Amino acid sequence: MNIQLIDNPQTLWxxxxxxxxxxxIVDDGDHYFIKPDALYLGVYEDKRLVGVHEVRAFWHSVVECHAIYAPGFRGKYALEGHRRFCRWLLANSTFTNSITLVPDTTRYGRTLIRLLGASRVGHLDDAYLSNGKPVGVTLYQLTRTQYEELAHVSAHRAV
Known part of the structure; x- marks a missing residue:
């Protein structure tokens, strides 16, 4: 597993x-909105892109982070990918806190963010429309201290 900035926008797309x-996350017939103010880090298995971590400024020293992993690279693999992302973010940002928004329709994201130890900080009803229907999102936070702890946890102890 290797984590690095994605240098090919076509690969990301x-x-x-x-x-x-x-x-x-993406409606039928639509496409994922790649944010111009975000950094995209790829998680690679050999040369194959198997995960993406999106990070951007949210508010003052808070960053917004989202992770997407391909099927077959979730669970323990994604936890290790998050640990590597934690190390990268700690080395490259002075953030104090991170926030992520998990759609109510995304069970995998809700499970993973809880495994990481994130705290639920709120819920937005009808945050966006998906296939014409309103979907809510739950907001979770991780502090810098939690990132430091996650960055140093042994993959064997975590699950």
Missing amino acids: VFLNTEANTGN
Whole structure:
């Protein structure tokens, strides 16, 4: 497993617009919105892109982070990918806190963020429309201290 900035926008676009990867995040016939103010870090297995971590400024010293992993690279693999992302973010940002928004329709994201030890900080009803229907999102936070702890946890102890 290797984590690095994605230098090929086409590779990023293809990964984020593959339904098996994004599932409920992208409507049928639509595409994933690649944010111009975000950094995209790829998680690679050999040369194959198997995960993406999106990070951008949210508010003052808070960053917004989202992770998407391909099927077959979730669970323990994604936990290790998050640990590597934690190390990268700690080395490259002075953030104090991170926030992520998990759609109510995304069970995998809700499970993973809880395994990481994130705290639920709220819920937005009708945060966006998906296939014409309103979907809510739950907001979770991780502090910098939690990132430091996650970055140093042994993959064998975590699960």
